Amino acid sequence: MFSYEERIRAVELLIQYDMSYSTTIRELGYPSQRALRNWYSEYSLNGDLHKGIITEAKYTEDDKRRAVDYYLKHGKCVSRTVKKLGYPSRPTLDKWISQLAPGEKKHCRQGGITIKYSHEQKKQAVISLCLRNGPAKKIADEHGASRESLYRWKKQLLKEEHACFMAKEKTIRPGKVSENKSEVIKLSAEKEDLLSKVDQLKKEIHRLKIERDIYEKAAELIKKDQGVSIQTLTNCEKAIIINALRGSHQLKELLKIIKMAKSSYHYQVLALKTDKYAELRAMIKKIFEDSHERYGYRRIHFLIKSMGTRVSEKVVRRIMKEEKLSVIYNKRRRYSSYKGEISPEVENKLNRDFQADKPNIKWLTDITELSIPAGKVYLSPIIDCFDGLPVASGISTSPDAELVNTMLDDAVTTLSEEEHPTVHSDRGCHYRWPGWIERMDRAGLTRSMSKKGYSPDNAACEGFFGRLKNEMFYYRSWKDVTLEKFIEEINEYMKWYASERIKLSLGGLSPIDYRRSLGLLV
Incomplete structure (x- = not known):
């Protein structure tokens, strides 16, 4: 203060x-x-x-x-x-x-101005509030009071009634205690029984309401002429109805009433989902089939991208796995043409450098064996290190000198007078016979050979054979196929490899298309 x-x-x-x-x-x-x-x-x-x-x-x-x-x-x-x-x-x-x-x-x-209400007026207002059919605001307006006042009066009156009841209990005479106690116990038991029945009725009403919604939704979505029965619905139809009602009811309740296992429901939900990759899936299948089942996910992804469709490489790989589109690979014991040192040793000019700045600088050659039930076929190509193009190839049922000599003659015809490439091979007997050496010298070609047993020295040519066998030979049934038909298949593959098979290292072009893009071919 x-x-x-x-x-x-x-x-x-x-x-x-x-x-x-x-x-x-x-x-x-x-x-x-x-x-x-x-x-x-x-x-x-x-x-x-x-x-x-x-x-x-x-x-x-x-x-x-x-x-x-x-x-x-x-x-x-x-x-x-x-x-x-x-x-x-x-x-x-x-x-x-x-x-x-x-x-x-x-x-x-x-x-x-607030109106002063009597106790009786408050009591009547509270009774109307407890027995109301409409909102509390409407009851308050009818009695000329606010909604808050109604609830305040209700709280006050309930407290007063409780206090009066407690006072009456205290005034009960001792002689009536046991009688009143037994009556209270009886009334309590009846009350519990009634409350239990009320709960059961509420649950039954809730169940019937869900069942009614199921029938209404089934009639709306499925539209069966003969009526709808839960017992006759298929799992697919049940899943459709549940999806439509999940916003208003719990999944557990719907599954119980419609009698469907949770696992079956989730299976149907997945089955009902539209495949967002349906168009892409069809495109991948077509590319894989057009490549004679030889393209893996990298080449297929490149082609899809070149068509203007943007998609992850991982998505392509996953779809191919789902559709079981896999290129078959296998390794087998390869044919060996080594017959010993029948002529002087030749130096390895390439030393595993298989890169070339232009065509007809470095050539690679070798022989591979392809065995089918009808017999054996031998393929001898010449591969250009510039772009992997098979310059020439020979196919025969015998791995003799004529096979490689004819192939070399065909390759030499593609050269101009100024072009004299180095021809690299392994130490096979075909490349040490006089006929091969004579043709090499006459065309002005340089010989180069790998070390004995060193396949990496001719890895680029070995890689070509691996691709050929994986893409057109392994895990294919050649039963009832004649040698002539098989040779035709090989020739078709060699043409396809040169003109259509894309190489990622060439920017998604085939060897011939790559040379055309550089103006080397008309």
């Missing part, structure tokens, strides 16, 4: 500073703006401030009468009276009004 001197000093300083509350409070360090405002109001009204601490006992009858008269003459507002006079507190003023002007108390609220 502030003394009279502190309060009067604050009011005088406020007047001196032209009613600047913030300046006054900042200089004095007290009081709050609200307290200073009340002091000034009291000073303006009375010309002075009261001395000492105001308590209820110290208010004179004149002070009380002045406050009540001001309240009655200025709109019956407690807040306005306290603010203007600076005294007393709101509860104290309420007491003075009840003492000096009974019946004149005005209950103020936003929107108008």
